[in-house]
Amino acid sequence: MEIIFFTLLLVVGGLLWLGLIAIALGAYYLLGRLILKSMRQAFLRPGTAQITAYEIWTPDLKEDDAEDARPLIRLALDCERHGQHFRLNLGPLTCQELFAALDQPVHRAACWMTIEDWQQLLQGRWITVACDPGRTEAILTSQVRAKREMLVAALLALATIVLLALLQT
Known part of the structure; x- marks a missing residue:
């Protein structure tokens, strides 16, 4: 047993x-x-994209993942890279991220514009983004900068760990 x-x-x-x-x-x-x-x-390179469509919605604060009630924007883009055109989506973006990408001043009240104001701001507008045609997605150039900074920090941390391991032997 x-x-x-x-x-x-x-x-x-x-x-x-x-x-x-x-x-x-x-x-x-x-x-x-x-x-x-x-x-x-x-390592994505920035390119230009024309905004062809947009969707604006306000998150429901009763949902668990909603942080605030400011509108979120999703963009449909006609991206151009090396002479090729393809359609990509970008978002959801906060209005602060969108205004910064459009080189517009960010105001707290600007998030609560009317539909006509959003249409006037976004219709046919060109934006600089990093397009990834293989993944059918686009990311803001500020996000690319943040990814590069994170990659450099990770490489420095890895090099430090390897150096410390080699010094201990």
Whole structure:
């Protein structure tokens, strides 16, 4: 009886150990994908895109993920890169991010413009974004700068860790 209990305990412990290893490997896989996506976005070059359509909505504060009630904007873009045109989506963006991308001054009251004001601001407007035709997405140039800064910081941290490991040996 003790052998069966010991064997069962060993099997359950082994399965738990394998489960923990599988969870750790899955986390490393997801982290690797996130790092590769950030690296790919960090090396995107800015291009120009024309705003062809837009959607503005106000988040519901009763939802768990809504931080505030300011409008969010999603843009449909006709992107041009190396003479090729393709359609991409950008967003959801806060109005502060959008005004900064359009080189417009940001005002708190500007987020609450009327539909006609939004149409006048966005209709046929050109914007500088980083277009990724392979992934059919676009990101703001400020986001590309942030990704580059994050990549440089990660490389410096990795180099520091490697240097410390080499100095300890």
